Amino acid sequence: MKLEQARVDFSLLQKKISAYKHATALIYHDGETTAPPDTLDNRLRALQVLNDELVRLCIGPETMELLHYLEENQYDLTVNERRAVEYMLQDYNRRKNIPVDEYVRYEQLLIEAQDAWHKARENNDFEDIRPFLEDIFNTSRHFALLDRPNEDPYLYWLANYEEGLSVETCDQIFEMIKDGIPELVKEITEKSKVEIKKVDGEFPVSAQEELALYILDLFGVNMNRVGLAFAEHSFTTQLGSHFDERIGLNYTKRDFTSSMYSVMHSAGHILCDMGQADNLAYTALDGTASMVILESQGYFYENIIGKSREFIEYIYPELHDLFPKYMKDVTADDFYKAVNRVEPGLIRADSDELTFMLHTMIRYELEKAMLRQDLPVKELPDTWRDMYKKYLGLDVTNHAEGILQDIHWLFGGIGYFPTYVIGNSFGFSIANKMRETIDIEACVSEGDFSKINEWNHERIWKHGGVYTSSEIMKKFVGASPDNTAHIEYLKNKYKEIYKL
Numbered sequence: 001m002k003l004e005q006a007r008v009d010f011s012l013l014q015k016k017i018s019a020y021k022h023a024t025a026l027i028y029h030d031g032e033t034t035a036p037p038d039t040l041d042n043r044l045r046a047l048q049v050l051n052d053e054l055v056r057l058c059i060g061p062e063t064m065e066l067l068h069y070l071e072e073n074q075y076d077l078t079v080n081e082r083r084a085v086e087y088m089l090q091d092y093n094r095r096k097n098i099p100v101d102e103y104v105r106y107e108q109l110l111i112e113a114q115d116a117w118h119k120a121r122e123n124n125d126f127e128d129i130r131p132f133l134e135d136i137f138n139t140s141r142h143f144a145l146l147d148r149p150n151e152d153p154y155l156y157w158l159a160n161y162e163e164g165l166s167v168e169t170c171d172q173i174f175e176m177i178k179d180g181i182p183e184l185v186k187e188i189t190e191k192s193k194v195e196i197k198k199v200d201g202e203f204p205v206s207a208q209e210e211l212a213l214y215i216l217d218l219f220g221v222n223m224n225r226v227g228l229a230f231a232e233h234s235f236t237t238q239l240g241s242h243f244d245e246r247i248g249l250n251y252t253k254r255d256f257t258s259s260m261y262s263v264m265h266s267a268g269h270i271l272c273d274m275g276q277a278d279n280l281a282y283t284a285l286d287g288t289a290s291m292v293i294l295e296s297q298g299y300f301y302e303n304i305i306g307k308s309r310e311f312i313e314y315i316y317p318e319l320h321d322l323f324p325k326y327m328k329d330v331t332a333d334d335f336y337k338a339v340n341r342v343e344p345g346l347i348r349a350d351s352d353e354l355t356f357m358l359h360t361m362i363r364y365e366l367e368k369a370m371l372r373q374d375l376p377v378k379e380l381p382d383t384w385r386d387m388y389k390k391y392l393g394l395d396v397t398n399h400a401e402g403i404l405q406d407i408h409w410l411f412g413g414i415g416y417f418p419t420y421v422i423g424n425s426f427g428f429s430i431a432n433k434m435r436e437t438i439d440i441e442a443c444v445s446e447g448d449f450s451k452i453n454e455w456n457h458e459r460i461w462k463h464g465g466v467y468t469s470s471e472i473m474k475k476f477v478g479a480s481p482d483n484t485a486h487i488e489y490l491k492n493k494y495k496e497i498y499k500l
Helices: 003-032 040-059 061-072 079-095 100-123 130-147 153-161 167-191 205-219 257-274 291-305 309-322 332-339 353-371 377-392 417-434 440-445 450-459 469-477 483-497
Strands: 226-230 235-239 241-249
Touching (some): 003 040, 003 079, 003 235, 003 241, 040 061, 040 079, 040 100, 061 079, 079 130, 079 153, 100 130, 130 153, 130 377, 153 167, 153 353, 153 417, 167 353, 167 377, 167 417, 167 483, 205 226, 205 257, 205 309, 235 257, 257 291, 257 332, 291 417, 291 440, 291 450, 309 332, 309 440, 417 450, 417 469, 417 483, 440 450, 450 469
Parallel strands (some): 226 241
16 A cells, blocks of 8 residues: 555545535434424434445444554654544544444434434423433443443543543532532522512514524624524534534523523534634544533633623614513613523523533433443433432422433433533633633624634634644643633622622
């Protein structure tokens, strides 16, 4: 094998993988948005063929021969080529001990499970998805032990979303949350005399969609490359490359801020994705360094910017035009306090900054226990209810607002939840570093995000998957995530709002 031909073959291989991923992602997007209810079998047949080919492209013998040859000649490759080879070898090493037919069956299981989730949620019936959850967690444990027979299986799945993330690190972070957040939430709900109105009314979906498009445009998202569709569970996805992105957005008729902040979070993801250098397209590096980096950008635009006084004051006139009946008696200050209102609730996706951490912690503890076989899936609803009572003081009275509210485990997202909290800490540190050279509040007050986006682009977005999250933070951002400082910031912010 000659090096120049190997490089050409490697480029072609990555383009083929990208094309297959484009097709599978498009089918997934269709299933979550506009697919008719009786088309699951048709989608599964297509996905079975595509996933089988995709797995063989990623870990087949020809691919392995090519990757090992390039690894042996890595010093004759470009930086991007070396990183792409390293990235694909990591993926191979994660999956090399998993039989191809088992992996393809698992991918089919996830599609079936997600379809079952929609029906189970509608019927408020946990038993509809219990067999799927049992199969998913058993298979996930099996795969982890095939790869690392002497290690905690949860470590395998954490690494799937954040390279180098350990259970010990997650445990330390969530212990800090347990020590600081529940007490503050209790103090706010029991001792504060500040009354904050709750957003509650009748808000047309058409007006909420108009607001979503307004926010995406304001933040600088190129809507010529982004599709927006209704979905039961809000999400963003990349189709084949960072040139094509999709948002699935859920609308709550009684509270437009639910979709408003979901689309801000999606905007952070998409800006990060679409800000990658174009020469990374159709390569293994066409993706953010990690889910933690991606979530840091979602948090930055959703909370650091979106829940600031300056942002609320800027968009207040637009909100007044879109929702005149509600906004006529609401000042900008009233609305700022409303979107920063702290109130324990059952739904994670609609929770405030403080209780969001508790929602995430509960899921972390549960998935870790199930993967380790310390918690049978059949006991999940009861354990869920116990933890919500303990940490949020709430009674879970139905499955739809309890165990069935999230789709993450049904698409195999075990180990995903910790990236939300860690991403929050990264986003906070990124904002602090940015403030050394940019007046974020002044930019937001003027509705001009160009300087903010350019800063993020140069230090974070354009690098795609060329560097790990820790490398990006050290080499380009110049900041170290500080969970203690982040929690202190939240305490100070909410004590000021609630006059504690």
